[in-house]
Amino acid sequence: MADSSWIPYLLCLIPLLPLAAAGVTALARPSRRRQASILTIATLSVAFVLALVLFVQVVGAGGGEAEAVFRRSFNFTWFEFGASSLRLGLLLDPLNAGMLVMVSFVGLLICIYSVGYMKEDANFARFFGFLALFSFAMLGLLVANSLLLLFICWELVGLASYLLIGFWYQKPAAVAASRKAFITTRIGDLGLFLGMIWLYSESGTMLFYDGGAGLLEASSLTHLTTTFTIGGMALSTATALLIFCGAAGKSGQFPLHVWLPDAMEGPTPVSALIHAATMVAAGVFLVARAFPLFAASADPDVVSTALQVVTWVGAITAVFAACIAVAQTDIKRILAFSTISQLGYMMLALGLGGISAGIFHLIAHAFFKALLFLGAGSVIHGCHDVQDIRRMGGLRRFMPLTFATYAVGMMALSGFPFLFSGFWSKEEILHLAHVWPVSSLPFYLALFGAFLTAFYMTRQMAYVFFGSYRGSHSPHESPGVMTVPLMLLATGAVLLSLIATPAWSWFHHFIEGGQTHFEMAAIFEGWGLMLLSIVLVGSGVGIGWWLYGRQVLTVDGPDALEQKVPRLYQALAQRLYVDEFYEATVIRLQRMLACLAEILERRVWAGAVMLVAAAFRAVSRLSRNIDRSFFNGGFDQGCSSLRGSGGRVARWQNGDIQTYLGWIGSGVVLLLIFFAWL
C-alpha cells in the first residue's frame, strides 16, 4: 500500500480551512464584505480540491483490491483521565469520501450563488461567516472517526443551522422558526447523546474503527448483540434506536419533522445548503455510518429490529410528507416537504439494507434539491421576494435559464426515466423494498410516494412557470453569479445518473466493495418494476397536468384539488394537524405542569416558609432583649478599658517612618551585639 501518512493532514485541513475563514470573518470588521465572501469561497474551493484528491485516492485504492473496502482511520488521544483515555480520530472511506466531494462542491456553488442572492443584505459578512462555520462543522462531521467528535460537529451543525434560520432576526417568524428547529432537533439529540454515553460505558470506546477494537467492528458488535437489557432487547438494538432518534431529529423524520418546513424562514441559499442538501442528510449519513450497529443481530437471517424501525419510519415519512406537499402554496415549503419525503426514502433505503442506494439517493438528492432550492431562490429573487406560487405564473418566458434548470431538477426529483439520477436511485430503493422479506407494505408506500412526488412537482411547475403572470411586479432573470451554479448543479443532477445504473453500478461497488462490470443487459433486469414506476410517474404528471395545466389559475380562487376533495385538501394544507396535535398534547401538558408547580410554590411551600420565619422572628426578639440588658452592659465596660489601653499603645505608632526606622536600626545594633559578643 502506498504511503498514506499525508491523508490525515488533508482530512484535518478540509474542515479547518473553512473554520479559519469563519474565524477571520468573525474578527474582521462587518464592512469587509468582499473579504468575507472571497475568503469563504476560496477556502471552500481548496477544501473541494482536497476532497477530490482524497476521493481519487480512495477510488484508486479501491480498484486495486477486489473485495475490500478502502478504509483508513487515524486515531489520537485527546486527553487522559487516570488509566483510561478519550480518543478521537479521523476516518477516510468511500462513504465519506463521496460525501466530502458532494458537500464541498454543493457548498461552494451555494456560496457563489449567495454572493448574488445576499448582495443587498446589510449582514453580508456575517452570513458568510456562518456559512463557513457551517461548512467546517459539516465537513468535520464527515471525517470524524469517533462518535464523540461526530457528536460535537453534529451540535455545531445544529448551531449553524439555528444561526442561519434566524439570520433575519428582525422577523419574528424567523426567530420562532430557529428556536423551533433548535429545540426539536435537541429532542432527537438527547437520544443520540444517551446512545453515545451508553455505548461508551459498555464498550469503553467511541471510535468507529480502531484496528479491530472499534465500535463498528466485529468484537464490539458481538458483545453488543449478546448483551441484553430492558425487555429482552439487545443492547445493539437499544443504542441503535437511540442513535436513530438523533438521526430522525436532524433528518426531519416523522414525528420530528415539524421544524424543517418552518426552517424555510431562513435565506434561500441556507435552505438549499443546510435544509436540503447537507445538514438534513447528516442523519442519513449517521445511520449509514453506524450501519453495522443497526444491522447487528444475533441471528444473521433475521432482519434486526433497529433496521425495521428505520424502514417503517422512512416509509411513513416519505408518504406522509409527500401528501402534505400536495396542498402547500409556498414554493419553498413544497420543496421542504419534498425534502422530508426524500429523506424518508433515504432512510427507507438504509433500513432495507441498501447503504449504497441510500447514499446514492442522498447525493443525487443533494444535487437536484439544491438545484431546486436555488431555482426557487432565483424565482423569489426575480419576483421581488414573493414566495406564494399562486402569485407567480408564466415565468418560463421571463426567466428561461431558471426555468430550464428548474425543469431538470423537477424531472430528477420526480424520477423521469433513464436520463435523470433520481430515477435510478429511486428505482434501486423500490427494488430493495420489493424484495424485503418482512413486509411488502413499505414497497407500496414507496410507490405511492413516487406517484405523489410526480404529482406535486407538476402542480408546482404549472403554478410557477406556466399560465400567465399573476403578480404585481414584473419579474426578471437573475444575474450570472446565480444562474451559473444552477447550470452546474443541473449538469451534476443529470450526469450523476451515469454512475449508478444497473448496467454499471459503479457507485454500489464503490461503497460496498466488489468489482464493477459494464453490462448493458442488466438495465432491463427488473423491467417489470421499472415499468410500474414509469407508469406511476407518468400518471402523477398526467393527473397533475390535467388538474392544473389545462385551466387558468387564479390567485384567490380555490385550488383545483380543493374543488374536488375540499376536506382532504384542508387537512393536507394544515399539514395533517401535526403541529396542532403537538400544541394540544405536549405543549399543553407542559403548561399544566408549570401551573401545578406555580400553585405548589405559592400556596404550600410559601406558607411553610412564612411559618418558620415567624417562629424565628419571635426567638430573635427574645434574644435581642437578653443581649441588650445582660451582655452589652458588661461588655461595654471591658471594651472601654481596652480602648483606653489601646489608645496609649497606639501612640507608639505615630505614623513617622523615621521613628520606625530608628527602632529597627537600634534593634539591629542590639541584635548584632548580642549575637557577636554575648
Add this chain to the structure above:
Amino acid sequence: MISLPIFLILSAILFSLGLFAVLSRHSMILLLIGVELMLASANLNFIAFWRFGPHPEAMTGALFVLFSIAVAAAEAAVGLSLILLIYRHLRSTNPKDVNSLHG
C-alpha cells in the same frame, strides 16, 4: 596598605552616613539620597570582596553589583515618582507630614 578592611571601613562609614540621612533628615528626597548611599556602600563591599576574595575569577561580586545597580535604578525611579505623588497630594516632602496612618 590598601587592603580589604580599609574598603570595608570606608563603606561602613558611608553606610552610617546614609543611615543618618534616612533617620534624621526632614526631606524624603534626602531619605532617598541616604538609601542610595547605603546601596552604594553595599556595592562597594561587594566589589571589594570580589577583588580581595579567594575567587575573583568567579565574578559573583561584580555581577551582583551589576544587578544591584539595575535594581537601584528601578528603586530610585519608583521612589522618586512616589515622592512626586505624595508632594502633589500633601504639598510637602517632609516624611513627618506623611503620617495619616498614625495610631
Add this chain to the structure above:
Amino acid sequence: MNSLSEIIAFLLISSLTLGAAIAAVGLRNIVHCGLSLAVFFVGVAGLYLLLGAEFIGFIQLLVYVGAVAVLIMFVILLTRPEDEAAKLPGLRWRQLPGVLIAAGVFLVIYLAIMRSPSLLRDVPEPAALSIQAVGEALVSGHLLALMAIGVLLTAALIGAALFAMEGEDGK
C-alpha cells in the same frame, strides 16, 4: 596594589567620596545635596576603577550620575515649594537619636571588621574584569537574574510613569 601612585589615588578618591557623602547628607540646601550625591557617585565609580572593575565603574557613572542623580535633581525642582527657599532645617537635638543609631551601626560594623583577622589575607593581583567573561556569565549562569532584572526595570518604568502621570482627579 601598594604603589605610591595607587595609594595617592586611593586617598584622593576616598576623601572625595567621603566628603561628598558628608555633604550629601549634611548640607542644608537640598540642591547642593543632590549635586554632592552626583560627586559621591563619581567617587564611588573611581573606587571601582581603582579596584579593577572598569566595566562596573563606567556603568556606575552612566546609571547613577547620568540618570539617578539627574532624576533626583528633577524631583527636587518639581517638589520645591514656591514660597520658601529650598533650605532644610539644620542639625537639631531631635536628630540626636539618628546620629546615635548611625554611629552605633558604624561601631558595630567597625568592631566586626577589626575582629576578623581572616580579612587581612594577602591575595595575588587578579586580572582586570573582562567584559567578555562578564557577558558570558550574564547570559549563561545568570540568565534568569538578567531576565528578572529586565522585567523589573520594565515594571518600574511603567509604574513610575503611571505614578508621575497627572491623574484625572489630581489637579
Add this chain to the structure above:
Amino acid sequence: MLPTETQPQTQRIRPALNFAARRPWCTLALLIAAALVVGTGVLFLLNLKAPGLLTAALMDALSDPGQAPVLLKQGLLNYLENGWSFAPWMLELTSIFMVIGTLLAVFGVIFALTSLVERKVLARIQNRFGPNRVGPWGLFQPLADAVKMLIKEDIVPTGADKVLHLLAPIIMLVPALLVLAILPYGPGMAPIELGVGILFFFALGATTEVGVFMAGWGSNNKYSLIGAMRSIAQMISYEIPLFLAALSVVMLSGSLSPDAIVSAQSGYAFSFVPHWFVFTPWGFAGFVLFFTAALAESNRSPFDLPEGESELVAGHMTEYSGFKYAVFFMAEYIGLLGICGFAVALFLGGWHAPLPWLEWIPGYLWFFIKLYSLVLLAIWVRGTVPRMRGDHLMGFAWKFMIPMGFAIILAAAVWHYAGGGVLGWVASAVIVLMPYLALGRVVSIQYPASRRVYRFSES
C-alpha cells in the same frame, strides 16, 4: 572718570590694572601661559644637550609619516631620558603632558577653525559673506573673538549660586575634553587604549547633564532653568538611540574598545569597497541614527531648542558672559568634535582609507578628514533644517528613534547570523526598512506636516 592732563603716569598703567582687577581669571590664565612659554624657553636655552638624539627623533618621524606623531613622541622621550636623564616618573608625566598638549593644540585649532567655518558656511547658505574683516578671508576672526571674550566682564547675577555658577562650565568642558583621550586617531595612536572605551564615552556624556543642571540652577534665572531642564530631558532621551546605534556596532565587532572596532572595519570587498559598517544596511541606518542623535546630544540645530533664542534667550547659558561663556562655547564644539570622532570610529572605518590606493596618506589625516566632513555635515544641517517643536522633539526620540534602534540591533544580529552575504543584506535591509516605513507612517500621522503659520501682527 574723565582723564585729565595731570595724571599722565597713572593713565598709562590704569587700563592694565583695571583689566587685572576686573578679570582675575583671564589674568591668571594669561600669566600661567606666559610663565609656561618663558620657562620652557629658558630651560631649553640653558640646557641643550645631545642634539643628535633630537635630530634622530625628527628624522625618524619624517621617515614614516603614517606613524609620525608616535615616533616623534618616542624620540623626544628617548632624548629626554638620555640627554636630560629624566627619572621614570618624570618621563611618564612628560609623556602624558605631551599627549595632552598635542591634543589641546590640535583640537584648539580645529575648534577655532570650526567656529569660523560655521559662520562662513552658514553665511553662504543664507546668501551673505560672513566674517571677512579680520585677516585674509576673515581668518583671524577666532582670535578677535577670543580676545573679545576674554576682556568682557564676567557677570555673576545677584542671587546666583556662585559656586555652581563657576563650576558649571568647567564640568561641561572636562567630559568633552576627556572624550578626546580615547579616540583612535590612527593605528596605535589612541592616547588611552581603554577596553571599555564606548562605555567611557557614554558615561562622560551622562556626566555633562550634571553640568547643564548646575548652569541652569546656579544662574537663578527662569530661562536658564527651563532651558537646562529641556536640555537634560533631551539629552537623556537621545542618549538611548545613540547607545542603541553604537550597540549594534559593539555586537558585530565583539568589543567595547574603539581601537578594536576600527580594526574590525579593515579590508576591502572587491578591493574597492571598504569594510566600513556604514556600507551595510544596518550600519547605514545605525550611522544615520547615531548622527541624528549626536546632533541632539550636542544641542545642535535642528534640536537646539533648549537654547532656542526666540523663547529662552540662550537656555542655560543666558546668564554667562566672558570667559565662562567662552568655556561653554568651547565645550559645545569640542563635544561635537568628540561625538563626530566617535561616529567616524564606529561607522566610517576610523583611520582606514576609503580606497586601497589611497592608503599612503597617513591614517590620522583620514581620521580628521572624515571628522571634519561630519562637522561640515552638521553645519549644513544647521543651515538647512528648521528648529523642531518641543513635543515633536521628544515624540521623535521615543516613538521613532528608539524603536528604530531596536530594529537596527535586530538587523545587526540577523546580519551576523546570516554571515553577511546576499541573504544577510536582504534580510537586514528588510528588517531596517519595515520598521522605518511603519514608524514613519505612525509619526507622520501623529505629527502631520503642515505649513507653518506665522502670526506677526496679532496680539
